[in-house]
Amino acid sequence: MAASLLGASLLGVLRAYPEILISVACFFFFYCYRKKMNEGTGIPVNWPFVGMLPALLVHLHQLHDWGTMILKETGCNFFFHGPWYSGMDMLITCDPANVYHVFSANFHNYPKGDDFSEIFDVLGDGIFNSDAESWRRQRMKAHSLINDRRFRAFVAQSSRSKVEKGLIPLLDQLAEQEVAVDLQDVFLRLTFDTTCYLVFGVDPGCLSIGFPTIPFAKAMDDATGALLVRHTVPPAWWKLQRWLRVGVEKKMALAWEVMDQFIAQRIAEKKEERNRSRSHEEEAPRDLLSSYVDVCDDLHLVDAENPMEFDKFLRDTAMNFMIAGRDTTGAALTWFFWLLSKNPLVESKILEELKSLRKKSSCFDNMTLFDAEELKGLVYLHAALCESLRLYPPVPFEHKGVLQSEVLPSGDKAQPSTKILFSLYSMGRMEGVWGKDCLEFKPERWISEKGRLRHEPSYKFTSFNSGPRTCIGKDMAFTQMKAVVAAMVYNFHVDVVEGHVVQPKISIILHMKNGLMVRIRKRASACL
Template identity: 55%
Template sequence: MASFTNLFTSYPELSSTIISCFFFLLFYYKTTKKSKLPTNWPIIGMLPSVGLNANRLHEWGNEVLKESGCTFKFKGPWLLNMDYVVTCDPANINHVFNVNFSNYPKGDEFVEIFDILGDGIFSADDESWKSQRKRAHYAMSSSNFQRFVTKCSEDKVENALLPLMCKIAKGGCVVDLQDVFLRLTFDLTCNLVFGVDPGALSEGFPTVPFARAMDDAMEALFFRHIVPSFWWKLMRWLNIGKERKLCDAWGVIDDFVAQNIVKKKEVIIYGCDMLTCYMEEEDPKATDNKFLRDTTVNLMLAGRDTTGVALTWFFWLLTKNPRVKSKILDELGELLDEKTYDTSKLVYLHAALCESLRLCPPVPFERKCAVKSEDLPSGKIKSKEKILFLTYAIARMERIWGEDCLEFKPERWISERGKLRYEPAYKFLSFNCGPRTCLGKHIALTQMKIVAISKFDVEVVEGHVVEPKRSIILHMKNGLMVRVKERREFM
């Protein structure tokens, strides 16, 4: 071994030649190989394919699953525990999320990667998860909270979003609609969770440290998914790179949450927000600072970016499909009322939102880990083997959604009688599936409908490139640059 090492150090020309040949072979392989399936190289496994497709991971994953028949085994480098069963097969999804739910907990590795979430509901398993879900369900399903959601959303749209969009329209400015919607949903989520409005959606688009900290945290969490665990752990130990940004973000997030908990306890001005709901419980644990911190951070992560991103993709799809936008306007016109709108009657709008969420799911992938070995519908999975569900790819499979799967077609969600058509969650994973189905589904759809019926229209700037960003949330990489137009009609 020593002589082999000496050969490389003594003859740098030889080592550089070998390295150059290696990368040439990779380039040749990339440009000549017809199959989309990655090659399993000795020692390094299929990791080079990830690097070569780093700028288009979602589309590449879709291509691999399409060629492999919806399920594929990814082999990582030796000894680095990066092997995955990658799938978008509804049968596998139903089995893991429903049929044998107990065999696929979040697991220790998930908790380690998402350590910033603490012991909150997203990372919790078993009794802890059941207890937290019961609490969250009780709080979110109350009639007071449901009314609070609608009122907050309507007030924010009427008093902040619409005046801002009108001013932008009159000025003829170009604005990043994704930034606008993320600021909107950040303010709304803070109000629903803490009972405070940080004013991110204000003229001049002020920087809100808490919002910036959440962005930095999500970048670091995604980075942890695509590199060997020892690498990000080393970076964390050295306090460098994305791990340093995560550490700084963690401090900002904790400070913001702590300040709001203290205010709520000292001033005792209770409302209908989630923090108040938890603090009014008789259980002493409900007023424990760590429990309240972990709970509110989890709720913020769930509600902020997912809804903002979903709105961004929805409005972009409408600019590409004027027929759909026209039908939504027709439906709104039929329900015109001088005082209020009953959004539950907007069947076509609801269908259009579902179709947008199908094509552009805010969370583009889910991960699980098997406790025991067993047979999945697509084949065997070993104990402690990880399984990755590519939510983004599900909508793009003809065998799942038909030959028109790539079309933005709200009609697929409407029955012949004009009612909403039910589609099983294992085909439509945007709100998760099974016992862990998203408790905030109704909240998200309510907020999206209220924004969707607002009196403004957008036009995407010519030449603007729209593509997904590498993130745990399906952000647009370049934002969505638009010009805003006022409308007398709704939408």
């Protein structure tokens, strides 16, 4: 009798409070799931209705390494089943043959697509979101501007200037004070200032003693964090949050407003500068925004007679360049110096190579700086940077849409109802691609027996994308990174704080989750 009454009471409670029943069901669901995962191979279970989403949520904190483990077990290709009708079904691959086919051989069948554009809506109709003819025209113009002799000289000069007047004095002070500092924060501030100067012609002074908060920089961080979340939940969920303006989507909306205000102000300034230079016959600045204001109507990129369309094009273009230039280079430098701290022999080889340029280098305040031209010929420095980018690509994954169904070289079927996600992070960790020593930081793999740089095809080394969409800012990125690395390695030694935990942050850019806490030590004077 007592048992019957207790059962009836419990049933009544569950009927009155159905959320309790749901909570209990979820508890047993995840308990059974974790137990099955521990007993199995680690490949996620495709559950009814929810698909493999529970596995994704459980391993979200280690997304890149978890994905790498799965791709190793499945031979570089794995089909992820999302919840029913969620639009999350995708083929995940790091197979170089698939990369070549999708990014090069049959490029036109694999656009970014509407889903990509919607996820990255903050980029507007810029070059990263565009496809077909719009993309072709934008890329042609961007390529011509970035490869212009005057702009390349502008990049080299501004990179050296920022290192000389911003980075070196800051590091010198940190070395004197013997305090720990987050090197990732330093690099992101450095590349933010540098990219702002290249794109807008202004230095916001983010890399300053005292580390001031720059609203535009913080807004970019908030936006990239929200973009990652959009990749890991059903589209209907984040779209609902966007509509309600809650959660990470509220942060995205606020960040969007801050970024738009900053860019709008810069556009207005550039238009005023253009009018002033015309009236006084002065040469306009060579930053990218100034160049676009001057020539954007050349290939009918936009109707220059329509002010709103004109300003939107400039806004989208500037936003795309800022995302591409700031975060990627900052992340690459952070991982490079962490690897260098773990591999002192590599550091010593870079230092010896730099010493060969000592007579050509210039000194100031007992510090040594190098020009971009002289750094171009350093084989080992370039190889070390490539090796770091292989293991820690700043953009860890890339995804594509599908126009027409076909079978990929791996034997997997690509069809319009699914996305294809390429794990660039995992590719650098595949023995079948890079050999049994793929997990080692080994710059020598990039150097031939004759001591020259060894070329690796872009479908194998995908840090700068591959095929027609290969990064047009590749040379610019290397120029900036070499200027920073040469000055830092020659003048300072970086020690990672003992016990500091280094792991990838879950973001669309491969930042470090906990930053990189280091202490800076000044080397013996190189100018004596």
